[in-house]
Amino acid sequence: MKLKKGIPVIDQGDKLGFWGGKFGGNFVPETLKKPIEDLEIQFNKLKNNKKFLKERDKYFKNWIGTPTRFIKLNNLTKQVGGAQIWSKVVSDANGGAHKIYNATVHCLLAKRSGKKVIIGDTGAGYAGKMLSMAAKKFGLKCKIFMGAKDIKRQQPNVKAMKKNDAEVIPVYSGSQTLVDAVSECMRYWVANCDTTAMCVGSTVGPAIFVRICGWSTSQISRELKVQLMNEFGDIPKKLKLYNCVGGGSSSFGFWNEFMDYDKKQVEFIGVEAGGPTKSKRHAAPLTYGSKIGILHGAAQYVNQNSDGQIEETESISAGLDYPGISPLHCFLKDTKRARYTAASDEEALKAYQIVTKYENLRPSLEPSHAFSVAIKEAKKLSKDTIIIINSCGDAYKDRGILEKKLGKKYVKSN
Amino acid sequence: MLNPISLAFKNAKKEKRPALLTYTVAGDSSKKQSLEILKAISNYADILEVGVPHNTPVADGGQIQTSAYRAIKNGIRMNDIFKIVSDFKKSKNSKPVIFMGYYNMIFQYGENNFLKNCKKSGVNGLIVVDLPWPENKIFLKKCKKNSINFIQLLSPTTSGKRLKSITKDSHDMIYYISMLSTTGGKLKVSPKKILYNYNKIKKINPKKNCVIGFGITEKNISNFKNTDGLVVGSQICKEITRSLNNRQNPVINVSKVVSKLRKKIS
Numbered sequence A: 001m002k003l004k005k006g007i008p009v010i011d012q013g014d015k016l017g018f019w020g021g022k023f024g025g026n027f028v029p030e031t032l033k034k035p036i037e038d039l040e041i042q043f044n045k046l047k048n049n050k051k052f053l054k055e056r057d058k059y060f061k062n063w064i065g066t067p068t069r070f071i072k073l074n075n076l077t078k079q080v081g082g083a084q085i086w087s088k089v090v091s092d093a094n095g096g097a098h099k100i101y102n103a104t105v106h107c108l109l110a111k112r113s114g115k116k117v118i119i120g121d122t123g124a125g126y127a128g129k130m131l132s133m134a135a136k137k138f139g140l141k142c143k144i145f146m147g148a149k150d151i152k153r154q155q156p157n158v159k160a161m162k163k164n165d166a167e168v169i170p171v172y173s174g175s176q177t178l179v180d181a182v183s184e185c186m187r188y189w190v191a192n193c194d195t196t197a198m199c200v201g202s203t204v205g206p207a208i209f210v211r212i213c214g215w216s217t218s219q220i221s222r223e224l225k226v227q228l229m230n231e232f233g234d235i236p237k238k239l240k241l242y243n244c245v246g247g248g249s250s251s252f253g254f255w256n257e258f259m260d261y262d263k264k265q266v267e268f269i270g271v272e273a274g275g276p277t278k279s280k281r282h283a284a285p286l287t288y289g290s291k292i293g294i295l296h297g298a299a300q301y302v303n304q305n306s307d308g309q310i311e312e313t314e315s316i317s318a319g320l321d322y323p324g325i326s327p328l329h330c331f332l333k334d335t336k337r338a339r340y341t342a343a344s345d346e347e348a349l350k351a352y353q354i355v356t357k358y359e360n361l362r363p364s365l366e367p368s369h370a371f372s373v374a375i376k377e378a379k380k381l382s383k384d385t386i387i388i389i390n391s392c393g394d395a396y397k398d399r400g401i402l403e404k405k406l407g408k409k410y411v412k413s414n
Numbered sequence B: 001m002l003n004p005i006s007l008a009f010k011n012a013k014k015e016k017r018p019a020l021l022t023y024t025v026a027g028d029s030s031k032k033q034s035l036e037i038l039k040a041i042s043n044y045a046d047i048l049e050v051g052v053p054h055n056t057p058v059a060d061g062g063q064i065q066t067s068a069y070r071a072i073k074n075g076i077r078m079n080d081i082f083k084i085v086s087d088f089k090k091s092k093n094s095k096p097v098i099f100m101g102y103y104n105m106i107f108q109y110g111e112n113n114f115l116k117n118c119k120k121s122g123v124n125g126l127i128v129v130d131l132p133w134p135e136n137k138i139f140l141k142k143c144k145k146n147s148i149n150f151i152q153l154l155s156p157t158t159s160g161k162r163l164k165s166i167t168k169d170s171h172d173m174i175y176y177i178s179m180l181s182t183t184g185g186k187l188k189v190s191p192k193k194i195l196y197n198y199n200k201i202k203k204i205n206p207k208k209n210c211v212i213g214f215g216i217t218e219k220n221i222s223n224f225k226n227t228d229g230l231v232v233g234s235q236i237c238k239e240i241t242r243s244l245n246n247r248q249n250p251v252i253n254v255s256k257v258v259s260k261l262r263k264k265i266s
């Protein structure tokens, strides 16, 4: 299995949508073949269309707010001692997380194809919140599918969705988390694909959704490349990019523009959710060697039993609480371009405490997983190593959990 | 010699009626009970679809999900499902059996191993909801080699060109999904429109037995008397749930439902 140079990874799949011959694809009911093909044709055309790119960039710039900040965490660097610790503050983006890029692109596509309704799944509630924002902006009706457990634990984002006039549909099946929300959303699409557009909230699902999402979040690394050139005059000789990985959209977008660099120069580290230390359950299929299976239309490493039933996951962060992982990351893992590891619930919480203690930055529980690993590894690295953590979400949505786990003083008033 | 599935269609045709296909989930609500249900309804049904329950079904509506989750919760495993079929096949009025499920179950079992066990236990056909054409081409050939019918699905969104290619790449039976819906949805398209599409498919190759499924219930089944076959699933799964909730015997209640369905098309 080989990664090609000079070709965007999203375009390295084969005719049937498989990366490396075995990850991804389109394991979908016959009914969805046509809408998926329509979307493929539309996207393949538009992604090279100058007018469309201009439109995308206009909304990215004026509405989402690009570029998001690239900052040095001076206090943390001093405290940890070792590599220079930097952060790309993607939570600066309108809405507070990277999910806005994919949501905006999907709404632009839906609008062009004349769809009146857009549906989407959400775990942490960011994908749902952003889709509701973009839908409102572009005059589309919006329905969000969300696990009942996640509705309870991510209330601030649920409120935001409702404020944007989205209908939030609770999903009670299975573990009542993201995996069930995605299933229910796909089921709804099967029954309504003639009038309704679907947005999948991460780089998962049938191949076209993986591609659109990865293409959209790549804005993050496009910005970062420019910011690195401005800061250092060149891409640093020792650069490490840390990102949490749920479905894999923020990490893929954070890395994409650096794909062709040698990994000795630009290393990618993906951090999965290890779950509670005491629990056997986790949401880290790449770290803990899960087998390849089919989930939500794509072949990927996924937590499952020997029969192929998808296993329940457990993580403090709703956004990472997913048994599968993007086919793109399976591909990056097997080609050894990226390295994957996990952080536990407790480690993520601890990292959150450390970061907020020393810096004016409040990463949500998802990026706190990445901070945990980055801080640990930074200690052992030389001062000329630049490590960057994608702070892809803001902790506002986690205030309930943080207050419960750490006490009131960790929750600021806004 | 005709394979058992084609023979079932032929026998129904002799009686000038469509074949009746039922769908029940293996292991719902227990291994023993699902076997008893199969035995009871095969008095009236011509072909039995046996659902292989999966916990992330992307094409099933509420009723079938409920049945599937109930079966999984009660501990059903793939090997139990094969056992249910082989036990059923030993009963005196057994009928052809078609597995309906999702590809991951086959993938984990290993395609070859899965087909070997299908043959051994007496499974006659397979419907794999999320293995569409052309993705299914290789598996399709393997099925044929093992004399297992691979049943292609067609839907209202299937283009004319696809209809032709898929029909060409099908075995003796094809399955037309009546409308844009998961299983168990209310029939939201007129029977006339469904029959129009059905006839379009039949024209491509009149020899293939084409069944219609999704949304078919006691209420509307008699509209489709002039077809090769009809599949009823959710109404049956719903009846199992209803019986369990009312502490009644699902075996008796379900066979009453199936007998009624049969009368409506006879």
Ligand SMILES: Cc1ncc(COP(=O)(O)O)c(C=O)c1O
Residues within 6 Å of the ligand: A097, A123, A124, A125, A126, A127, A201, A202, A203, A244, A245, A246, A247, A248, A249, A250, A251, A318, A319, A320, A364, A366, A367, A392, A393, A394
């Ligand atoms: C802030 C944040 N980070 C990360 C994720 C994980 O998703 P992904 O791996 O697609 O970036 C989520 C998902 O909801 C999220 O809200």
